[in-house]
Amino acid sequence: MAREEAKKKKKGAIKQLVQIYKLTYKTNKSLPWWMLLAFLVPIGVALAICFGIRFTVAWIWILVILCGVMVGFSLASATLTQISDRAGYKRLEGQFGASSAVFSTISKGDFSFPEEPVWINRKTRDALWRGTGRAGMYLVGEGDKARLSIEMDKQEAILRRVAPGSKIPVIRIFVGKGKGRTPISKLRGTIMRKKATLTKMELNELNVRLTTMQAKQQALPRNVDPNKIKVSNRMMRRRSGANS
Structure with a gap:
């Protein structure tokens, strides 16, 4: 049950990202290029580290590149969110409410x-x-x-x-x-x-x-201001008469 729920949540998150991408792309055609750049930069940095330090063990290369890929995915999704937010605010600008x-x-x-x-x-x-x-x-x-x-x-x-x-x-x-x-x-x-x-x-x-x-x-x-409610003198006399 827990696995099925996790799978459903994952599918829902992916579906939501796809919908956000489609909506944002309609107003910003440069979106895929910005996302691609955000994805490739961390991978490029990871490769530069590997070639610069010249790791002799293969698994270190794999680990560093995998880290670059993961960071790339995170940056690409963050770029999508930021650009979609800007597009959303642009649509809202000047609208009542x-x-x-x-x-x-x-x-x-x-x-x-x-x-x-x-x-x-x-x-x-x-x-x-x-x-x-x-x-x-x-x-x-x-x-x-x-x-x-x-x-x-x-x-x-x-x-x-x-x-x-x-x-x-x-x-x-x-x-x-x-x-x-x-x-x-x-x-x-x-x-x-x-x-x-x-x-x-x-x-x-x-x-x-x-x-x-x-x-x-x-x-x-409706249309009654609580600050302007006044009790009439007649009502006050009735209350005082009842109390006596």
Whole structure:
């Protein structure tokens, strides 16, 4: 059973690589040449070592060349991944909601990025995502900076409410081209390179509080702002009368 599962996983990985190659080749015809170069360079280095040192034992030659071949395969697959990522980001550039596709590639355990935005305006094509990590709370926005800044202020106020007195950093990222913006191709790296300031326990506590708060907000009827809910004087009199 274990062998069969391992075989299935291997076949699945190979099939995935083939699919990635085919998709990337459509947009980048030089892909096979870059992969071939990445494969041959380590083999060339291995042969240079063998001829330079002049090993007298045959198995050492075989071992060094095999190492070169293995490194070559690794570099070729890494080259494929890198070029396919670039092609993917190029396709995503300028598309509404492209950030959510980047979040799905962040698989590290310390990061939590729901693909659904916390605020969206389809009419103006503005969207805001909220994520967390060891660096603090991330606010990633697509669209008009002024409108996004207003919504980011609201999200920051929510954070201060659920974690009063805390000094959790809030990282604001505006996705897009231009001054003060982060291109979609650099979004993943920008998120992951931020310096960690929270412990795992603090991060878990923050996630729990934000999840609880979001669940409460979802339980409210649509178009009701929880911050603007007021109890009427009549209701207060009824309650006080019942208590007396």
